């Protein structure tokens with residue numbers, strides 16, 4: 031099978047988690063995260079470079095300690111809809127929580143984006159990392175893992191049911207016969223489940239790709255199970271090569287175990303590459319970035335985000351890392367558990383843990399264009415990834431990657447030299463799901 | 477005070493309520509209602525004509541008997557966001573239900589649209605006409621009037637609170653001092669009310685117009701009260717000149733009674749004008765439209781929509797109009813009550829009522845450009861409207877109005893000859909609401 035790498039762009043605006051100093055960079059506009067023209071430019075640059083998708087993460091909770099980009103940014107679907115009409119090929123993946131949305135409204139918005147973009151919409155299903163989100167939606171406490179992931183699975187099933195409300199030939203719009211809609215091709219859903227009751231039908235028809243592509247982000251046991259059942263793409267955190275291999279193999283195995291084709295789930299690793307003219311310059315730039323972002327109070331707050339926006343400053347910084355495992359049980363148990371384990375194994379103080387949170391985010395893709403292309407190839411061949419979700423600090427660094435690394439990946443046959451499809455499914459090599467009612471009809475007809 | 481008429485455009489796609497034959501018109505693209513380019517063209521034509529706003533209505537429920545345009549259309553905010561980047565002056569008003577949304581998510585989406593459009597967003601608050609919507613959101617029954625309108629009021633209050641989360645100078649982004657956000661200018665809401673508990677803050681800052689403009693559509697006692705309390709614009713049904721005068725005076729009186737400036741609520745009447753080269757041709761066109769749209773079964777279904785998608789075909793068509801008042805209690809009591817009253821007063825059969833539903837929608841603005849301009853002027857001077865929400869069957873008929881009627885309105889000093897503002901508030905002559913926290917701070921400082 032030919033090697034096929036997929037690339038997505040994850041715009042960081044004025045600075046995501048850990049990028050505390052990014053907004054100070056003179057090349058970064060202070061309003062980037064709320065400027066639709068910034069996103070349109072990013073999408074057009076990514077499309078020019080033949081990327082598969084623009085990928086927008088999200089949260090429905092902030093406080094004043096949050097990353098600059100999170101404090102003030104555009105809601106993902108509103109954003110992507112504006113971007114859609116300024117692009118033609120690139121996929122548009124928006125993050126939305128299955129915990130704090132309702133299936134009818136969300137399915138409808140993604141279906142609308144899918145029509146507006148001509149079949150380029152993707153939904154990154156998350157169960158909400160930020161526990162404080164609950165209090166923006168009338169709940170005292172974030173739902174627990176079992177409830178959140180049970181709800182996520184049912185949510186996706188309902189959305190997919192709604193997306194099949196109309197068969198593809200439901201609208202003959204036949205003037206001679208006076209038939210706009212063929213009512214036999216409109217289907218209610220009548221879903222009644224543990225978390226949702228949704229009658230349907232949805233008032234939006236299918237796009238050229240049939241249904242939006244389902245992505246998922248979440249690394250717990252529950253998250254992996256959800257991905258294996260329903261996801262067609264994953265935003266995965268990465269880590270070491272060995273961790274990424276374990277994750278990749280595990281997801282593909284689980285997916286096959288559910289009777290699905292493991293090629294039909296594309297794993298995108300997070301990777302904020304650092305590219306420069308020489309390896310030495312890239313390493314220097316990496317150290318420089320580390321210094322720019324080095325802000326102890328913000329690192330402490332970032333650490334707190336993994337524990338329900340917990341305020342660690344109440345603890346003695348130089349005492350052993352406090353016992354806060356219970357605080358992570360709701361929000362991001364898996365990432366938090368790793369932190370706790372490391373603190374215990376290496377006998378770290380709170381200060382040391384806080385100082386190291388940013389190190390966790392180091393990209394494996396650092397060097398001159400050739401080194402970065404080599405490393406990507408090596409990781410691809412080692413079975414760690416199908417794609418990379420690339421994040422760049424500035425538009426210049428995006429261009430360095432596009433002009434320096436992409437041509438090398440193309441030369442090696444890893445990356446496309448032109449778009450072969452106009453839909454996200456087409457570019458990802460994912461099948462168009464047949465409408466379930468049309469399928470049943472075909473089966474019944476023999 | 478100078479006379480200032482406001483104009484909005486309400487695109488009908490393949491045909492809204494009663495326009496049963498519109499999709500058959502060869503000038504109407506069969507996919508208009510799901511084609512973003514159709515909406516962009518409509519918005520650009522309306523902007524070229526200096527209109528105040530594009531106005532998008534909505535519903536979260538359909539069945540196969542629904543108007544063609546409702547069956548399959550784009551979600552309003554996704555739609556308007558795409559339109560925003562292709563226009564510069566025109567307001568973008570989207571309908572969204574306060575009954576089947578959550579305040580945090582909806583406030584955020586409107587705030588995002590407001591930023592994307594540079595301060596041109598408006599929210600038409602409805603409580604959902606279609607009772608069947610309930611079953612798409614896990615409820616067996618539509619909420620009753622008191623609950624729906626109580627919820628609507630609290631919803632708007634919460635949204636406005638969230639929209640003030642950031643003071644206008646919350647982001648100094650001062651590199652020298654290392655201050656991106658001034659945390660004193662970020663405010664949680666901590667709202668706890670009868671219908672909602674929302675902690676906040678919202679993760680979106682204010683636009684150049686401060687907050688999205690609140691519109692309202694709903695004519696009951698409860699609807700009028702809500703409008704008088706919080707609305708800055710109204711989409712009103714019209715009716716006879718006398719009915720419109722009564723409504724207009726009543727709203728302005730109620731608004732003043734709440735201590736508000738009655739000029740700060742703009743009443744838009746629904747009006748689908750019929751313009752032609754001569755009065756005679758316009759009347760002929762009106763009859764032609766009536767014939768095109770004449771479809772008894774669809775009229776019967778349309779009638780049913782006012783009574784919770786009730787299937788009237790189970791009744792004897794030639795018996796007196798059945799006693800169905802209780803069915804209207806939840807969805808659209810006020811319009812339905814008018815129908816029932818008329819049926820009783822004129823002793824109409826079910827068939828006669830169904831045959832007449834489309835007559836209700838006749839526009840007062842029919843004739844050659846001069847007659848239409850005269851009638852608009854007459855209605856304006858009679859105190860029936862501040863604006864008109866114009867709906868046209870085809871792009872040609874929109875152009876007839878723009879080229880024929882608008883210049884006459886301009887000559888009479890009724891309508892602008894150029895945009896004087898880039899925000900919706902600016903064009904409507906509405907004040908920019910000061911941020912509540914900045915106001916308090918100013919008061920405290922004396």
Ligand SMILES: Cc1cc2nc3c(=O)[nH]c(=O)nc-3n(C[C@H](O)[C@H](O)[C@H](O)COP(=O)(O)O)c2cc1C
Pocket residue numbers: 086087088089125127155156157158159160247248249250251252253254265266267300361362363364365
């Ligand atoms: C790479 C990655 C990206 C994620 N992006 C988001 C996001 O944008 N918004 C969000 O609420 N959660 C996000 N999540 C969090 C997950 O949805 C999940 O809630 C969280 O990781 C806790 O569940 P887990 O233990 O299964 O990972 C992300 C997780 C990963 C691993």
Ligand SMILES: Cc1cc2nc3c(=O)[nH]c(=O)nc-3n(C[C@H](O)[C@H](O)[C@H](O)COP(=O)(O)O)c2cc1C
Pocket residue numbers: 532533534535571573601602603604605606693694695696697698699700711712713746807808809810811
């Ligand atoms: C001119 C006009 C336009 C309306 N547009 C909508 C709409 O787009 N979506 C909706 O659900 N309801 C719409 N409504 C309905 C109202 O929101 C309200 O639910 C309904 O009229 C019943 O309440 P009422 O008796 O107060 O009018 C509209 C009402 C009027 C008068």
